[in-house]
Amino acid sequence: MYKHILIPTDGSELSERAVREGIDLAESVKARVTVFTASPPFHTFAAAAALGDDSRAMYTANAEARAAARLKPGLQYAHAKGVAARTQHVFAEHPYEAIIAAAAKEGCDLVCMASHGRKGIAGLLVGSETAKVLTHSKVPVLVCR
Numbered sequence: 001m002y003k004h005i006l007i008p009t010d011g012s013e014l015s016e017r018a019v020r021e022g023i024d025l026a027e028s029v030k031a032r033v034t035v036f037t038a039s040p041p042f043h044t045f046a047a048a049a050a051l052g053d054d055s056r057a058m059y060t061a062n063a064e065a066r067a068a069a070r071l072k073p074g075l076q077y078a079h080a081k082g083v084a085a086r087t088q089h090v091f092a093e094h095p096y097e098a099i100i101a102a103a104a105k106e107g108c109d110l111v112c113m114a115s116h117g118r119k120g121i122a123g124l125l126v127g128s129e130t131a132k133v134l135t136h137s138k139v140p141v142l143v144c145r
Helices: 012-027 056-082 097-104 120-128 129-136
Strands: 004-008 030-039 085-091 111-112 139-143
Touching: 004 012, 004 097, 012 030, 012 056, 012 111, 012 139, 030 056, 030 097, 030 129, 056 085, 097 111, 097 129, 111 129, 129 139
Parallel strands: 004 030, 004 111, 030 085, 111 139
Antiparallel strands: none
16 A cells, blocks of 8 residues: 655645544555645745745745644644654745655655645635646545545
8 A cells, every 4th residue: 555645734724634634544554654845935026025024044944934833733643643754844936846746756655635725815826736736746646625
C-alpha cells in the first residue's frame, strides 16, 4: 500500500481536517507522512499593503513563523498517533507546482489534500490548487471534502 504520504496544508479548517484524515490513513497502513506548506516568495510590490512594508529578511522570518504555526498541529497529531512525520516549508510562486515537486523529491506515493482551502477573494485569486495538483500529479491524489 502507501509508504509515504505528502499532506499539504494552507492552515484553513478544511485543510486541517484533510491533514488529520491523511495521518489517520498513514496510521492504518503504517506509512510515514510529510506535512507540507508553501508560502509566496518575497516581492518588492505586494498585493496586500501590509506585506509591502516588510524587508526581505522580515518577510522571510514572518513567513517561516506562519508556516511553523500551520505545520505544528499536523506534526503533533501524527506524533500522538505514533505516525512517523516531518514537516516541510518552501517558498513558491505556484503552490501546486511545489506540492508536485515535493512529492517527487520525497518519493511520496500519495498526496492527500483538501478539496479547497482559502475562501472569499483570496480563494478566487489563487484558484484551485487541488484541481491543478489533480491535473498534473504523477502520483495518486486523495481529495478530502
